[in-house]
Amino acid sequence: MADSHDAPLDVAAQIRTDIIKGKLEPGTKLREVALAERYEVSRIPIREALRTLEADGLVESRKFSGSVVAPSPAEDAEDLFEIRIVLESATAKRAARRAAELSAGGEHDAKWSEIRAEINEILEAGDAVIADERFEDLAVLNMRFHFAVAELSGSLSFISLLRQISGKIEWLYSLNLMRRGPQAWPEHREIIAAIDAGQVEQAAETMARHVRRSRDSYFATMSERP
Numbered sequence: 001m002a003d004s005h006d007a008p009l010d011v012a013a014q015i016r017t018d019i020i021k022g023k024l025e026p027g028t029k030l031r032e033v034a035l036a037e038r039y040e041v042s043r044i045p046i047r048e049a050l051r052t053l054e055a056d057g058l059v060e061s062r063k064f065s066g067s068v069v070a071p072s073p074a075e076d077a078e079d080l081f082e083i084r085i086v087l088e089s090a091t092a093k094r095a096a097r098r099a100a101e102l103s104a105g106g107e108h109d110a111k112w113s114e115i116r117a118e119i120n121e122i123l124e125a126g127d128a129v130i131a132d133e134r135f136e137d138l139a140v141l142n143m144r145f146h147f148a149v150a151e152l153s154g155s156l157s158f159i160s161l162l163r164q165i166s167g168k169i170e171w172l173y174s175l176n177l178m179r180r181g182p183q184a185w186p187e188h189r190e191i192i193a194a195i196d197a198g199q200v201e202q203a204a205e206t207m208a209r210h211v212r213r214s215r216d217s218y219f220a221t222m223s224e225r226p
Helices: 007-020 032-039 043-055 073-105 110-131 135-153 156-175 177-196 200-224
Strands: 059-062 066-069
Touching (some): 007 043, 007 156, 032 043, 073 135, 073 156, 110 135, 110 177, 135 177, 156 200
């Protein structure tokens, strides 16, 4: 069995993907032995991965029955979108303010430059995914973009808060991927353009509008389902 130092993170990512893609449905019991066989690792990284996923809200630990896949975030969708509107508009606003400060001071911030370069890579990767119609890969890229904006803000509180709901955000995004994914992706460039320009209020409003559109599209899709 593979059991490297990176195994816990790798296994957590694999289980996370399988939950979000519906390969492990809500309520599914997550037995360590079965998961160890499925992902070809020992039980130790499985145990650590389940703790990570529980913190992300994708797994629940229940007394007497062990770990299970958490209920679909669809039940909390309205609240999650409202939280995102407030939180992510604040991250974009803070990021734009930092951009304006760096520009005004003529400063070079190595960390900022590194994150901006990563954002460019994420945006290009998303463009390629859409061109190839591999829409299922957008969920991970979408979350990476929003995390990167939070990192640009420089706020550890914002980053921490976003991390707490990131699993459910990605899960909700995947439920409306075909309709919203290709529409939403170009909006990311509008957000980052406002941040780069140091347009504080514009960045906040562009991000809020982006999340509101995702919310409206999600509920429109859910209303059409039988």
